Amino acid sequence: MVTHTNKIMLVYPPGVNFMRSEDRCQINVEASACNAPRACNDLGYISAGLKKLGFNNIFLKDYQVEKLSDNGFFTDIKTYNPDLIFISTTNGSIFYDLNEISKFKRMYPGVIIILKGAVFFDIENSLFDQINLSDVDYLIGGESEFIAPELINSIFFDKENIKNIEGICYKENEQWYQNKITGFNENIDELPFPDRSAMKNNLYINPDTNRPIATISTARGCPFDCIYCLSPVISGKKIRKRSCQNVLEEIKDCFLNYNIDNFFFKSDTFTADKDWVMDLCNLIIQSDLNGKISWVATSRSNTIDEEMIILMKKAGCKLIAFGFESGSEESLKLMKKNVTTKQNLTAAGLCKKYGIKMLGHFLIGLPWENASHILETKKHMFEIDADYVELAIAVPFLHTELFDMVNPDKIIQPDNKDKILGKDSFNNTTCCTKALSERELQNYRKSILKSYYIRPSYIIKKLTSKNLNLGIIFNYVKYGFRLLKNTI
């Protein structure tokens, strides 16, 4: 195969630690209650795709998780002298990231910049007015693991092809052009595994086991209609699953080659297809890995049952993250969650029965909500009594139904115009409700999280849980301090 000499940097730039690899959960990790940084799989996928095309001169770095500053970033640029830099951005970090880009573009004007993020999925012209993209050369709004290797190859060797690549924006004579997405890639198995030889896998730790945790993307797409969620927009409503065998091969690759035995099975709703889940669990149980791995996965309370939970547990599942969202039946209905509080309690009861931990995601700040909705959610959170909870304030991401409810033409409060970008779902929220201001929502979030985590029964439960070791206790203390810092 031909080997290309072009130097390519794939980075999460320094700055606020946002979850960048997961376009639907673009959260501020440091401001969250319990989220740990997740591996930079989008960069890993692109590195693997580029290597397949003969690009071997790749520099990959997650400056956020390595806690490196601008100086470290700019020194690396100076030393490595890249031809092209690929940056993964988010709704919340975009202004900061563009500022970083403009700083190094002044020093190295010849370097080609690609910026990837869900915000570029289907750009309306108004977006170009809101953000200054003059230092950026290409935008990727589609699935970058499929798109970026082809785009980078085309930039260096086949410029004419750029016009044919869906899911990107490119510039001609300072004018942006967009190649819209007409469909999603169905065959996820054809992707190489993320290039974990280029990623620092030990940076991403499961706080509950104090072991490195790999993210394994098992499926994309979600058939549900939650009004606040980007997933059905950016990944489609059809679930595109990998074959169970292909997932198992990646688990084995991590286990044998990188000494990783903890996994986060990333999909919009892991339990959406029961047959597929049962097949994967059976494959794991029948493999050499049986009893040697632990994993966590996502669910919603109407897609899980006792039979699944029993088999998931047997195959190594230790924690399920549920989108319980609300304790208000009215809110669950209006947000089109299609679950009830009773279903939430049933699913939680099954997890407790079989000893599977839970992370409960809750959401407040929907346009119709007032104090009583929020107090119902608080009550439901305590009834469920998950091992960890996260409480987000709704962000009206572009292209969601929620965005249409609160966008500048129909905005709830006039002073919120143009405030969608650069905000996050925790401490720097985007919108208020008809009854509550942004500040009131933030105060509710903080006081509920404080009352949940800082109570004797919760702390005693944590400190007397099974398999504790010094590393895990250190993690709990570290996350406890982070929570205190964020809520007091």
Ligand code: SF4
């Ligand atoms: S179930 Fe709802 S919140 Fe979860 S991925 Fe699907 S649309 Fe999004």
